[in-house]
Amino acid sequence: MPVPSSADAPVLACRHVSKLYGHGAARFLDGRAAPEEMAAAGVIPAVIDVNLAIGRGETFVIMGLSGSGKSTLVRCLAGLIEPTGGEVLFEGRDLFALPERELIQLRRHRMGMVFQHFALLPHLTVLGNVAFPLDVQGMPKAQREARAREMIELVGLKGREAYFPRELSGGQQQRVGIARSLAADPELWFLDEPFSALDPLIRREMQDELKRLQAILNKTIVFITHDFDEAVRLADRIAIMKDGRLVQVGTAEELILHPASDYVRAFTRDAPRAKILTARAILRTPGPDEAGIAGMVPASTPIAGFAQQVEATDKPFAVVEDGRILGVIDRRAMMDVLVGRDLAGPAEPGP
């Protein structure tokens, strides 16, 4: 799906969000203390001065090494942890300025969460687990079971309604977790490493499943992962965190071609560039003494789709979109990006 333009009001935004753990942590919010000073005071800066805006229908992926603050940030975004400083805005309203009751209602009715550990209730059936959040909402039994059956069918588990979690595979259990989180029809959907406990083949299958669901449901998704391949498959934009800070936010192509630092570069190093990078991402303006055009390539085609043609000649190819020529690509530019050289141009730092 297209990245929402900056003209669209974000559904979810952070303004200077910090979460420092430890007694009296708020006195370190001004950011002037050295890390050693905070450590000596027993304060852990889990999230530091994060600003971001997520558009409606966007899939926003957060990546970073272990301990970089991803889960803490997502818990702040979901209203589960109050930040030490800053604001989390849902449709422009500060979550933590809401009366407690309203925040709980909002979390229950408009947000869904899926975690790595499926956290299913072992004594409830699949139907019971999926219907559970609706029970908490006070929905009458017949209605919540009908809704739960719908969700179970949606995630491909029709026929297993009466099974207990222990009778299901890991992938199936996570499908139940997904169905449960979707039961209340949330607008904002938080997924914290939902597929990390699954083996690679099942993980792939679940990524496809999520894409299928997203094409139908069009939720606003915040998804945490350690895996750049997974991020590329799912994300409209990817945010990279390091030591509590957002170091870069961009599309997979932007991160690959313009990494803000070696840390970001390390995440993208093994990415299958020919599959991810498109003609649009590597085009350039034609020079005045450009040789004749050898052919045309649609802007959205990945390199893998035209590499053989472009490789076969010294002449440039026109990159076209809607009948317009956007620029040209040639063998040299293509080989440069394929062998891992970053393109010239400024890297876009995180906000």
Ligand SMILES: Nc1ncnc2c1ncn2[C@@H]1O[C@H](COP(=O)(O)OP(=O)(O)OP(=O)(O)O)[C@@H](O)[C@H]1O
């Ligand atoms: N409740 C807590 N009390 C104190 N420190 C915490 C707490 N929760 C997290 N931290 C610390 O905050 C930092 C960020 O943790 P967080 O779990 O957000 O990172 P993460 O990027 O999600 O890591 P992982 O990928 O391993 O889940 C870590 O140093 C962690 O030890």
